[in-house]
Each structure stands twice: as structure tokens, then as C-alpha cells.
Amino acid sequence: MGLQPGRMAEGSERLYWMCQCRTTQNYFVRSAEKHFSYTGDDASFLEEHRQELQDLGVSEEEVLKDLRRQRQERLKAPEESLQRVQRIQNEYTPLRPEVYKLDELSYLQDGFRQLVAEMRKPGAKVISGAKERKILEEVRPGIWTFPVFTEAFCDQLECELRNFHDSGLPRTAPNTMNRFGIIMSELGFCEHLLDPLVFEYVNVVATRLLPAFCECLDSYRAFTVLYEAERDGDKELAMHYDNAEVTLNINIGGTWDGGNVVYYGLATSAEGPPMEATLRRGWGVLHAGLELHRATPISQGRRHNLILWCRSSGVRNAPGRWSQSSFSQMLKVWNPKAGNAHG
Numbered sequence: 001m002g003l004q005p006g007r008m009a010e011g012s013e014r015l016y017w018m019c020q021c022r023t024t025q026n027y028f029v030r031s032a033e034k035h036f037s038y039t040g041d042d043a044s045f046l047e048e049h050r051q052e053l054q055d056l057g058v059s060e061e062e063v064l065k066d067l068r069r070q071r072q073e074r075l076k077a078p079e080e081s082l083q084r085v086q087r088i089q090n091e092y093t094p095l096r097p098e099v100y101k102l103d104e105l106s107y108l109q110d111g112f113r114q115l116v117a118e119m120r121k122p123g124a125k126v127i128s129g130a131k132e133r134k135i136l137e138e139v140r141p142g143i144w145t146f147p148v149f150t151e152a153f154c155d156q157l158e159c160e161l162r163n164f165h166d167s168g169l170p171r172t173a174p175n176t177m178n179r180f181g182i183i184m185s186e187l188g189f190c191e192h193l194l195d196p197l198v199f200e201y202v203n204v205v206a207t208r209l210l211p212a213f214c215e216c217l218d219s220y221r222a223f224t225v226l227y228e229a230e231r232d233g234d235k236e237l238a239m240h241y242d243n244a245e246v247t248l249n250i251n252i253g254g255t256w257d258g259g260n261v262v263y264y265g266l267a268t269s270a271e272g273p274p275m276e277a278t279l280r281r282g283w284g285v286l287h288a289g290l291e292l293h294r295a296t297p298i299s300q301g302r303r304h305n306l307i308l309w310c311r312s313s314g315v316r317n318a319p320g321r322w323s324q325s326s327f328s329q330m331l332k333v334w335n336p337k338a339g340n341a342h343g
Contacts, residue, residue, distance in 0.1 A: 021243070022074055023039075023071065023074055023075060024037055024038065024039050025037050025243065026243050027066075027067050027070050027071070028238075028240065029058075029063050029066050029067065030066070030238075031058045031059070031062055031063065031066065032053065032056050032058045032063060033238045033239075034056070035240060036049065036063075036067065038067045038070075038071060040068075040071055042064050045064070045067070046060060046064075077172075080172070081172075081183075081186060084169075084170050084171065084172070084186050085186050087169060087170065088169055088186060088187060088188075089188075091167075091169060092164065092167055092169055092187075094160060094163070095159060095160055095163035096156050096157075096159055096160040096163075098156070099153070099156045099157050099160050099193070100187075100188060100189060100192055100193055101192040101193060102192060102193050102196045102197055106150065106152065106153065107149060107150060107152075107153040108148065108149065108150065108153075108201070109147035109148060109149065109150055109282060110147075111134075111135040111146065111147040112135075112146060112147050112148050112149075112201070114130075114133070114135050115130055115135045115136055115146055115147075115205060116201050116204050116205060118130050118135075119204050119205050119208040119209075120204055126208075127208070127209070135147065139263070139275060139277050139285070140263075140275050142210070142266075142287060142288060142291065143263055143275065143277060143285065143286070143287045143291065144209050144210075144285070144286045144287070145277060145278070145280075145283055145284065145285045145286070146205070146283065146284060146286070147282060147283050147284075148248075148250050148282060148283060148284040149250060149252065149282040150282060151281065151282060153282075154252045154253055154281055154282055155253075157252055157306075158252055158253045158304060161182055161224060164182065164187060165182070171183070171186070174223030174224065174225065174307075175223070178223075178225045178234055178237065179234055180225070180226040180227075180228075180234050181223050181224040181225045181226055182223060182224045183221075183222075183223050184222040184223060184224070184306075185221075185222065189222065190222065194220070194222050194308070198217055198220050198222075198308060198310060199217065202217065202246075202248055202308065202310065203216065203217040203310075205286065206246045206248075206286065206310065209286060210246055210286065210287075210288055212288075213245045213246055213288045213289070213290070213312065213315055214245055214246050214310075214312045214315060215312050215314035215315055216312060216314060217245075217246065217310045217311065217312055218311060218312065218313050218314075219310075219311045219313070220244075220308050220309060220310045220311060221244070221308075221309040222306065222307070222308050222309075223306075223307055224252070224304065224305065224306050224307070225304075225305050225307060226302065226303070226304050226305075227254075227256070227259045227295065227298045227302065227303040227304075228298065228301075228302040228303075229256070229257075229258075229259075229298045229299055229300050229301060229302070231302075234295075235297055235298055236259070236294075236295050236296060236297040236298065237294055237295035238294055239264065239292055239293065239294040240292070240293070240294065241267045241289060241290050241291060241292050241293070242289040242290075242291075242309055243289065243309065244289035244309035244310055244311055245288070245289050245310060245311055245312040245315050245316060246286065246287075246288060246289060246310040246312065247286070247287055247288075247289050247291075247307065247308065247309055247310065248284045248285070248286050248307075248308040248310065249261065249279075249284060249285045249286075249287075249305055249306075249307055249308075250282070250283070250284040250285075250305060250306045250307075250308075251279040251280060251281050251282070251283060251284075251303065251304070251305050252281065252282070252304050252305060252306050253281060253302075253303075253304040254281075254301060254302040254303040254304045255301045255302075256298055256299075256300060256301035256302060256303045257298070257299045257300040257301060258296050258297050258298045258299040258300070259295060259296060259297065259298030259299070259301075259303050260276050260277070260278070260279060260295070260296055261276070261277050261279065261285065261293055261294070261295055261296075262274045262275065262276045262277075262293060262294055262295075262296060263275045263276075263277065263287065263291055263292065263293045264291075264292040264293065264294075265291070265292060266288065266290045266291060266292070267290045267291075267292050268290055276296075279303065279305070289309065
């Protein structure tokens, strides 16, 4: 999983890293509607999955072809991302440059700032108190929803993202499942907007509400997803879990029928009864990355969301938690120029 960097000392060089699991884990094959691990060794893959593929009724060669393609795309991704970033820096003029820097009072709902302040306090009663004040809702154990962005900020962010989309500059699918969206780091949204949002706000809430999955958030991957019934956009999303310790899913726009997110419990536990979370503009749904979920088919309208896949290395690298624990340095894909308006 390619991730934005964590906090660094003032003036230090921004280095970007990519977990080695990025080249071996979480390959989503649409024909099988499943995730697989794949190292590039076809024989080993078939030895492990041949019977499963036969049971699913899918072609071995088609699955391998898809896996080879995805692996090559991931291996080339850092260099291609660097090329896109350089073009964006050289050719793109932001329509709303102010949205690239966090303005807490204008961009964050009062309820979110109050929630973060409450979560900083000691004691078990702060969570029940936040629920009583209607600034925190528990969908079910392990799934929380709360206000994040103001309507005005959602308007401005959507306007800026639409302007970039209409520019015709290159962009890529945000992940192996969603085909329509934007990787926020490539536009320069991270250092002054999303870094403070994640490390100063989301981190406080996540460590308090999901302590089993989050010691401290130290990196993240941010991207948008777009579901549309009639135009370009994903129509639905198969069941999956995220390659993250904690996910925050924030709706930034749209009105729609269908297309909501349904949760089924942790991938490490027996599947539970489905639970649908209501998505409201400016509100986020916080859950463990291991939470199984899917998006139901959208039948009308559009739904536009900002997704934050957040990593807590202390949890991920703990013995017995994850198999992918080593890192390889990735190309530095974005280093904002001094004075750059959209950096």
C-alpha cells in the first residue's frame, strides 16, 4: 500500500515509502470477486488456488492474466505517479487554491472539533457523553459516525476536484476495486490539508474509539471514490476489507438511491448480520480496516466520498497481526515547491 508520510521534523526531506505487501497482497480479481495474494509465481499460485478457481467457475488463465497485469501496474506505479505529479505541478492551475490548506474553523464542523476535544480527556465517560451530545453515533460496536466537514468546504472541495477532472490531466484509479476517483497526494492535498486532519484530529478519535486497531496513526492513503448511476462512475463494490488499520469514509457530495455501504463484521471473525451505515454529507464513518463491507448498487444519482486509509505501524507490525511488516523506500513522488499555492 503506497502511503503518505507521517509527521517529520521541520525542514526535513519528505520521503515516501511503500510497504512490500503492495506487490504481493490484496489483488482484487473481478471475475472471481475475490482478493488474492500473488508473488508473480504462477505455478505456486495455481498450486494453492486451482481447486478454488474451479469451484468459482473462473478461468485460470484469465485470473493469471489479470494478476500479472495488476502486478506490473503496481511495480510501475511509483515512477508513473511521479510523472503525473510533475505534469500537475507544471500544468495545473487550481480553481480554489484555498482548499489545499486546512482552515479548522471554516472547514471542520463544530461537532467534530468538539468531539476531538472530548476524546483528548481521560475517563471512560467521554464517549457516552459525546453520544449524548449527538456529536458521535455508534452504528454498532466498532463502527462510528460523526460530523467532519462543513457543507461549505464540501462545496469547495468538489468544485476543485471537478476542475481538475475537467482539465484532462492524467490521473489513475485510486485502488484495484474503485476505478473512478483521484489520489489526493498527486494534487498536493496532503501536507497542509490532510496531514493536519489525520495526525491532529483523526488520530485522536481513532485511538480512542478503536484502540485495538490503532496505537498511533503514522501514515495514510487518501483518495476519492465516485459512484454514479448513469454517467462515469463505479456502480457498486464487492465485499472486501481495506489494507489499513483504520478507515475514515467521508461523504463530500451527491444525492442517490442505493449505493450505500453495508458492513458484515471483521474478516478475522465469523460473518455477522449486515449493518448499513447512513452516509450524510460532511459526516464520516470510522471503522477498522479489517471490517468486511461492500457498496450496494447505486440506482439513481451520484455519491462522492473521500476515503482515508490510515496506518498504525505499531499495530500492523506486532507479532501475529500481519504478515507484511517490512518496508522498501518508494520514489519521492511529491515535494511541494516553496510558495506553491496548491501545496
